[in-house]
Amino acid sequence: MHSVNDITLTTKETILANEAATLACGKRFAIILTPGLVVYLHGDLGAGKTTFVRGVLHGLGHIGKVKSPTYTLVEPYVVELNAVSSYNIYHFDLYRFNSEEEWDAAGFRDYFNPQSICMIEWPEKAEHVLPEPDIHVQLSLFKAGRKIQLSAGSPLGKACLKKL
Ligand SMILES: Nc1ncnc2c1ncn2[C@@H]1O[C@H](COP(=O)(O)OP(=O)(O)OP(=O)(O)O)[C@@H](O)[C@H]1O
Ligand SMILES: [Mg+2]
DSSP: OOOHHHHHTOEEEEEEOSHHHHHHHHHHHHHHOOTTOEEEEEOOTTSSHHHHHHHHHHHTTOOSOOOOOTTTSEEEEEEEOSSSOEEEEEEEEOTTOOOHHHHHHTTGGGGOSTTEEEEEESGGGGTTTSOOOSEEEEEEEETTEEEEEEEESSHHHHHHHHTO
């Protein structure tokens, strides 16, 4: 049994001096990800959440664009592990989400499954429908750059963060 304190002890903090550092941090984070994870991305408008996800997707071999899902609410990506297996990454931006009925109607519930990783900007906009997070990523302004804090929300998240 893991107590809440036990989980939250795993917190990592780093200063990101510029955009390239946020991208590089996302790339390092990509290595510890495992299908089934739910990652909440916290931080104000312009804090660097989408930039971080861009780094994650680049780290996983995605070479196309990573656009902000501000209007679509979610952008799907496929990560090819090898010739026969792959998993999905769903990048949500829920800033404009305002109807809980829409959650099921849009099929978002099904996006959360053991074969996918969900990374969610503005999770607080859909807190009543979202599954609990395994990892919290908090971005904030720090001098001319940003500060990032990673913390676990579940035993699975804690096990992943230990690998960083
Ligand atoms: N470490 C950093 N230092 C300085 N600027 C950064 C850093 N990381 C990202 N940025 C810049 O911050 C700006 C906003 O980034 P981004 O779009 O990722 O924010 P966001 O948190 O996703 O915002 P929103 O809530 O509006 O979706 C971009 O211009 C990006 O280049
Ligand atoms: Mg964004």
